[in-house]
Amino acid sequence: MDKNNLVDPINLKTIVDFALRKGFVYPGSEIYGGLANTWDFGPKGVLLKENLKQAWKQHFVYQRTDMLELDAGILANQKVWEASGHVSAFADLLLDCKECKSRFRADNVIEDQLEIDVEGWNLEKIDNLISGKKMTCPKCGAKNWTKVRFMSGMFETNRDKINNSVNILTEILGKIKNGEIYLNSEDIKNLQDKLETQEQNRIYLRPETCQAIFVQFKNILNTERARLPFGIAQIGKSFRNEITPKDFIFRVIELEQMEIEYFFDPEKDNWETLFDQLLETMQTFLTQKLGFNEKNFILFEHPSEKRSHYSKKTVDILYNFSFGFKELWGLAYRTDYDLTQHSKFSSQDLSYSDPQTGKKLIPHVIEPSVGLDRLFLATLFEFLEDQETRIVLKLPFNLAPYKLAILPLMKKDGLKEKAEKIYTLLRKKGVKCDFDDTGSIGKRYRRQDENGTPFCVCVDYQTLQDETVTIRNRDTMEQKRVSIDDLEKYGTVGN
Ligand SMILES: [Zn+2]
Numbered sequence: 416m417d418k419n420n421l422v423d424p425i426n427l428k429t430i431v432d433f434a435l436r437k438g439f440v441y442p443g444s445e446i447y448g449g450l451a452n453t454w455d456f457g458p459k460g461v462l463l464k465e466n467l468k469q470a471w472k473q474h475f476v477y478q479r480t481d482m483l484e485l486d487a488g489i490l491a492n493q494k495v496w497e498a499s500g501h502v503s504a505f506a507d508l509l510l511d512c513k514e515c516k517s518r519f520r521a522d523n524v525i526e527d528q529l530e531i532d533v534e535g536w537n538l539e540k541i542d543n544l545i546s547g548k549k550m551t552c553p554k555c556g557a558k559n560w561t562k563v564r565f566m567s568g569m570f571e572t573n574r575d576k577i578n579n580s581v582n583i584l585t586e587i588l589g590k591i592k593n594g595e596i597y598l599n600s601e602d603i604k605n606l607q608d609k610l611e612t613q614e615q616n617r618i619y620l621r622p623e624t625c626q627a628i629f630v631q632f633k634n635i636l637n638t639e640r641a642r643l644p645f646g647i648a649q650i651g652k653s654f655r656n657e658i659t660p661k662d663f664i665f666r667v668i669e670l671e672q673m674e675i676e677y678f679f680d681p682e683k684d685n686w687e688t689l690f691d692q693l694l695e696t697m698q699t700f701l702t703q704k705l706g707f708n709e710k711n712f713i714l715f716e717h718p719s720e721k722r723s724h725y726s727k728k729t730v731d732i733l734y735n736f737s738f739g740f741k742e743l744w745g746l747a748y749r750t751d752y753d754l755t756q757h758s759k760f761s762s763q764d765l766s767y768s769d770p771q772t773g774k775k776l777i778p779h780v781i782e783p784s785v786g787l788d789r790l791f792l793a794t795l796f797e798f799l800e801d802q803e804t805r806i807v808l809k810l811p812f813n814l815a816p817y818k819l820a821i822l823p824l825m826k827k828d829g830l831k832e833k834a835e836k837i838y839t840l841l842r843k844k845g846v847k848c849d850f851d852d853t854g855s856i857g858k859r860y861r862r863q864d865e866n867g868t869p870f871c872v873c874v875d876y877q878t879l880q881d882e883t884v885t886i887r888n889r890d891t892m893e894q895k896r897v898s899i900d901d902l903e904k905y906g907t908v909g910n
Pocket residue numbers: 512513514515516517552553554555556557
């Protein structure tokens with residue numbers, strides 16, 4: 416990628432327009448007017464996303480001897496989130512403008528306008544700050560705020576269909592409508608009991624995937640005879656009730672995470688060495704596996720006062736998005752905090768016994784955590800090029816949704832049928848390929864350049880005579896004649 420793109424990355428609007436127009440991403444439930452900040456991945460988006468996952472798995476799991484995988488459920492016992500601290504602490508500071516009804520994260524507005532970090536402050540202190548400093552609404556300029564309050568960052572659901580709060584409220588409304596406005600003490604007691612049951616039946620959609628790895632730690636030790644140091648990797652969906660989701664798929668309420676918990680004995684392995692090795696592996700993944708330019712990311716170490724209290728070191732890889740260098744990947748040394756918490760809350764022994772010495776310990780853990788949606792967005796920023804005469808998604812071969820596109824020169828004279836035959840055969844052999852017979856051949860080449868397809872295969876009159884085709888290279892636009900038999904190789908290894 417040339418350096419001009421480093422100074423001035425393609426803007427977000429171009430990326431969004433491109434992704435929507437080409438079917439990489441669709442707005443969620445669009446025909447019903449959508450649901451704010453939800454997105455669906457279209458046919459090419461699915462393939463690109465899958466390729467990113469496979470690259471990650473190969474790099475961090477399959478090519479190593481110290482990694483195992485887990486695929487845990489989205490729903491878990493409520494106690495998991497009490498132990499992890501999410502129930503009490505995973506909340507955002509909510510602030511509404513009474514004039515224009517816009518909703519903000521209080522800490523963001525305060526930091527933008529007053530340059531004060533309110534982390535750890537209580538609500539009263541923040542309210543006093545806002546009224547004292549006459550903070551204005553970024554949308555309408557008014558100074559008419561609600562009080563600051565906490566909003567849980569977790570989505571929840573409830574298995575108890577009878578006693579959910581909607582039904583309880585419906586029952587109360589029914590009583591009011593029927594003229595039974597007065598609730599006697601028995602009614603109130605009844606409602607309180609129901610609400611309490613609902614409280615107990617509450618189920619959270621997981622806000623992060625990693626907790627299941629700690630919860631299943633003992634089972635994995637037992638069934639896999641795992642020896643420290645080793646890692647457990649997991650890809651899965653998480654849900655976060657963000658107040659202000661923004662920047663397309665950068666900050667979303669439903670996200671996919673790729674996380675690893677790397678367990679070790681701090682007396683045997685130096686944590687700083689392991690930390691540096693993992694950070695190195697993450698960077699190698701971006702530059703070598705995905706072909707990112709190293710100038711497009713920088714490292715940011717969290718200052719100690721900004722770190723979670725249990726973390727001894729946190730470094731983020733920030734990517735050069737058009738809206739600034741923003742967090743792509745976090746690496747955190749979480750000590751033995753999580754396993755200790757789950758031991759306490761579950762009253763189970765989650766320690767590890769050293770097979771040589773018999774020493775028991777709670778392993779320490781280092782966590783690399785990346786959002787797949789963000790990585791997807793970074794990939795579009797990294798490889799989309801506007802070359803004036805054409806737009807090219809210059810994806811490396813392993814990331815390209817389709818490796819080949821089969822294009823009959825004409826629809827007539829049996830060329831279409833021949834091309835379809837080749838297409839069907841390649842699909843059967845597992846080659847990811849596309850077929851297109853709509854529009855001029857030049858138009859179809861451009862279309863495939865935008866899809867990121869490395870090779871276009873043109874089936875022409877000569878094909879009918881000697882079983883050869885023209886193959887066109889996306890990046891050099893060079894064309895050459897190859898045998899149909901060679902196409903499988905082009906479609907699986909690139910040339
Ligand atoms: Zn306002």
